[in-house]
Amino acid sequence: MGRPSADAALAAVAAAILVAAAGTVVALPTDAAPTGDDVAFDAGVPESYDFAATDEPGVATVDGEAFDALGAALAAAEPGDTVELLGRFDPQATVVVETPNVTIRRAADSDAGSGGSLPVIDGAGEGDVLALNATGVTVDGVWVRNSGYATEGNDAAVWVDGAGVTVRDSRITDATFGVWVDSVADARLVDNTVVGRDEIPSRTDRGNGIQLYEAVDASVVDNRITDARDGIYYSWAEGVEAHNNTLWDLRYGVHYMYSNDCRLVNNTAVGNDAGYALMLSEGLEILGNTAVNNTGQSGHGILLKSIDHTTVRDNHVVGNDNGLFVYNSLDNEIVRNLVAGNGAGVHLSAGSVRESVHHNTFARNRVQVRADVNSQVAWNESAGNYWAGAGARDVDGDGVSETRYRPAGMVQHLTGQHPRASAFTGSPAFEVVRLAERTLPAVEAPGVVDHRPLAEPPHDWRDYYDRSH
Numbered sequence: 001m002g003r004p005s006a007d008a009a010l011a012a013v014a015a016a017i018l019v020a021a022a023g024t025v026v027a028l029p030t031d032a033a034p035t036g037d038d039v040a041f042d043a044g045v046p047e048s049y050d051f052a053a054t055d056e057p058g059v060a061t062v063d064g065e066a067f068d069a070l071g072a073a074l075a076a077a078e079p080g081d082t083v084e085l086l087g088r089f090d091p092q093a094t095v096v097v098e099t100p101n102v103t104i105r106r107a108a109d110s111d112a113g114s115g116g117s118l119p120v121i122d123g124a125g126e127g128d129v130l131a132l133n134a135t136g137v138t139v140d141g142v143w144v145r146n147s148g149y150a151t152e153g154n155d156a157a158v159w160v161d162g163a164g165v166t167v168r169d170s171r172i173t174d175a176t177f178g179v180w181v182d183s184v185a186d187a188r189l190v191d192n193t194v195v196g197r198d199e200i201p202s203r204t205d206r207g208n209g210i211q212l213y214e215a216v217d218a219s220v221v222d223n224r225i226t227d228a229r230d231g232i233y234y235s236w237a238e239g240v241e242a243h244n245n246t247l248w249d250l251r252y253g254v255h256y257m258y259s260n261d262c263r264l265v266n267n268t269a270v271g272n273d274a275g276y277a278l279m280l281s282e283g284l285e286i287l288g289n290t291a292v293n294n295t296g297q298s299g300h301g302i303l304l305k306s307i308d309h310t311t312v313r314d315n316h317v318v319g320n321d322n323g324l325f326v327y328n329s330l331d332n333e334i335v336r337n338l339v340a341g342n343g344a345g346v347h348l349s350a351g352s353v354r355e356s357v358h359h360n361t362f363a364r365n366r367v368q369v370r371a372d373v374n375s376q377v378a379w380n381e382s383a384g385n386y387w388a389g390a391g392a393r394d395v396d397g398d399g400v401s402e403t404r405y406r407p408a409g410m411v412q413h414l415t416g417q418h419p420r421a422s423a424f425t426g427s428p429a430f431e432v433v434r435l436a437e438r439t440l441p442a443v444e445a446p447g448v449v450d451h452r453p454l455a456e457p458p459h460d461w462r463d464y465y466d467r468s469h
């Protein structure tokens with residue numbers, strides 16, 4: 001079958017106008033928000049890290065006894081001992097901790113104010129660097145670097161194979177996988193800097209910053225992760241709390257696979273291929289996160305793919321290719337999010353029709369909603385969302401409009417079936433169609449309808465735009 005002719009496209013437009021506007025003449029909305037401004041957002045992350053390592057020979061002290069070899073010091077440690085480190089260690093094999101409740105930390109008399117003062121454990125580019133196989137081990141203020149390069153072998157700077165392990169205030173660099181938590185409970189990863197290998201040009205050929213494999217009840221808090229494949233990767237994990245992490249220059253800032261009942265709170269993902277990629281999981285809470293300028297190959301601020309019974313609330317999704325991409329997902333609550341300056345505010349696809357979407361702010365998106373659906377989807381029945389430029393009319397002053405809004409309706413449906421009709425989307429004729437969809441319940445088409453749009457925005461999206469120029 002050939003392309004539809006221009007006459008056919010015009011006929012489709014004319015038919016829509018006749019159906020939608022019969023006997024009705026109304027005013028067009030005039031308060032459309034401007035689009036296309038650059039997002040001005042500073043995540044406070046450096047363009048690159050340039051750490052200076054000490055060249056002083058390593059000394060490990062246990063209970064007053066000094067050792068030149070870190071392995072010997074750990075072998076001498078008893079449960080509950082502290083191993084204090086100074087200088088640089090270059091072990092010939094993976095350093096393995098088998099004694100429970102041991103603490104490995106920077107020596108108390110080191111110069112804590114100097115970035116180069118961290119003791120270094122260097123793996124020389126072979127295998128794992130530090131393996132924590134015992135329960136209750138703590139690593140505090142140590143620089144672990146230069147793991148092996150084998151992604152298929154899961155080479156990691158820090159391998160966690162004991163329950164209740166803590167890694168905090170440490171630096172993990174030049175690693176394939178930064179920290180790998182392997183089928184254990186109660187790991188605590190707090191206030192670490194994790195830097196992968198930016199010399200490997202393809203992000204998919206790198207390992208992940210933090211890998212949570214069958215991890216249960218882990219905490220990942222206040223970490224900075226960059227130059228890896230994915231920042232935090234979940235695989236069959238459960239009950240993980242991830243708070244206040246900053247993730248940039250990655251494929252996905254956060255990536256869930258087959259991981260249920262986890263919470264993601266107050267994290268920032270900026271400048272990645274995608275901010276938060278949620279896949280094949282349920283019972284997640286995605287709360288108060290920021291996704292800005294994620295415009296790579298995937299380009300999603302928040303991706304929900306086969307995600308069910310999940311709450312996405314109070315997030316700021318700004319300047320991405322797609323703000324939210326919802327694919328084959330059901331029974332989710334998408335509430336009180338700021339969705340602004342994206343190519344598409346929400347892209348709805350593959351039967352994602354049972355979502356509760358309300359009290360969100362949609363502004364400055366080139367397309368507010370793109371809906372690949374075959375029926376009309378109603379997102380709410382009482383209070384809906386704020387749509388910049390929708391011309392909401394709140395007659396009784398209750399904060400919601402008396403006229404419904406179709407962010408994805410007949411115009412999108414027609415241009416999808418007749419692409420050449422896209423030339424007319426900004427015309428007065430199509431504006432009449434849009435207005436008729438808001439005011440005439442008999443006018444129905446596949447897409448999304450907001451029955452009670454909000455009259456005022458719950459958020460101020462202007463905070464994300466530089467108004468100095």
